[in-house]
Amino acid sequence: MLMVQTTTGDMTAVAGPWEELMEGEDDSYLSGSTMTLDLLDDEPPALRHLEPRHLTHSQPITISPARVKADEGRWSSSLPTIPNPFPELCSPPQSPVVIGSVPPSASDKHLIRVFGEDSYSxxxxxxxxxxxxxxxxxxxxxxHCSDQESWALIEFHPSRGLERCLEDHEMVLQVQTSWSIKADAKLLFRKNYAKYEFFRTPALFFPEAMISDSADASHGIKSSELIETLLRSGSCPEIQGFLQVKEPSRRAWKRVYFLLRRSGLYSSTKGSSKEPRHLQCVADLGQLSVFQVVNGRRLYGAPSNYTFCIKPAREPVHTRGLKLLCAETEEARTCWTSAFRLFKYGKQLHSNFQFSKSAAQWSNDRTETRLRGSDASLVAMDFSGSAGRVISASEAKSVEREEGQSWRRREALLGNLAGRAPGLRPDSGAPGAGGARGAGGTKGTSASQGARPSSIHRGHPWFHGGVxxxxxxxxxxxxxxxxxxxxxxxxxQQALCxxxxxxxxxxxxxYLVIPCEEGGRQYYSMDDGVTVFADLLQLVEFHQINRGILPVCLKHPCVGVAL
Structure with missing residues (x-):
């Protein structure tokens, strides 16, 4: 039995061996209980409960931010530096990365992908x-497109055969958020000359037979005047007519009478009756998007090719959410889709048209000013003689015209020589290629199989080859x-035509363009040789100014752009 006396004077009996554990190196242990007794025996001793007079607990320490930064700098500086394996990518002036592939520093930038006519993006x-x-x-x-206007973004869903032209004021990212993750939707970039054409020729887009009688409350205004008045105010007359509608979960189509108003699209439950008790609301225009359907016959069994549909604007494209409609003619489908757009967007669409028209006029004025400024700094010279001489503007234009005509004659002559047998020489007395030969001349015979057509047209955007x-x-x-x-x-079907x-x-x-041969020269004609042209380029340029046998002059070439 060992007896231990503490500093308080009490005697404690301890059974078994014990050891003394000292904490600290100073003499502060003398002020209180300084020994800890660890029992080494498993037998529980008879100990009296001891309560220390002072018990010190650990307290949290507040670390200042300055100290945290200092510690981080100390630890980071102690780490070994790793060399950059691609130092050339970190230098913008020498970076080989294509501009536009690296995201800008602004956090609100997003990457979109747009496809062109050639399937490249x-x-x-x-x-x-x-x-x-x-x-x-x-x-x-x-x-690097030649013109600035008449371009549009097209929302295209290939699997569903749906496409629509985005309005100029629509936000592109907002449209993309409505696509589902598994959708095959994409954006196309192409021309759309008819985006605002109903403002220019409203009578063509809104025939009188489709305008509702209730649209003219006074019954004293002509339909044409009513349409022009409504379009200038950003509105549209009420449209009526029969449409084929696809029944839900069936391939059958049903002929129903519809009425399109500002408040929505209505269908009649009793023939063509427009009484309120017979009208049933089909959709609210403010929450819908209108799509044209490509290959509606094959995809949905539509009765004609003039199919369109309406769907909720903020929902993904699903078959159950589509309202498929089919018109009898292209004129009727264009009228319905144009009215949908006007009723939905109203004055915003007219503002877009005015802005597009003013932008196009400003672009044309700027181009003419630039050309006038460049022409003012140039002087026409003639170097055909031994020394150059300054010529007037009228003389320069006549020289330019003559050179263009001779160039076309040479090109047509080379085309004929390449297809003719050796030893045959063309007649040099053929008329010039500067203008079309009018009526009254001798009709040309059909072109021989050996004559090679001119290839001057191949580099122009309006030529589309063998489509x-x-x-x-x-x-x-x-x-x-x-x-x-x-x-x-x-x-x-016709060779060389x-x-x-x-x-x-x-x-x-x-319209069939037939090559014909006269006097050993080859020409092109659309009226059996009454009016002939040296090449297709001359034919296009002539009909861009003169209508000829066509119902209208050539205005807008159908072009494609490569992105």
């Missing part, structure tokens, strides 16, 4: 609030069914 960094008009202007600059008739109609329809839209293609596809009154018409 271009990625762009745009802001969150970028509109379709701003994205089109950016693509025009990056793709089919259906493909040509689709191209014209995609870029807008406006009067004067045209393209030229190779004929698939071409076809001029022209849009007139919302329909695409096709």
């Amino acid at each position: 271009r990625s762009l960094w745009v802001s969150r609030g970028a509109t379709a008009k701003e994205v089109c202007h950016l693509l025009v600059q990056t793709a 089919s008739r259906r493909e040509a109609e689709r191209l014209v329809e995609e870029q807008g069914l406006v009067d004067g839209m045209f393209l030229i293609r190779d004929s698939q 071409f076809v001029l596809s022209l849009c007139h009154k919302l329909k695409t018409k096709h």
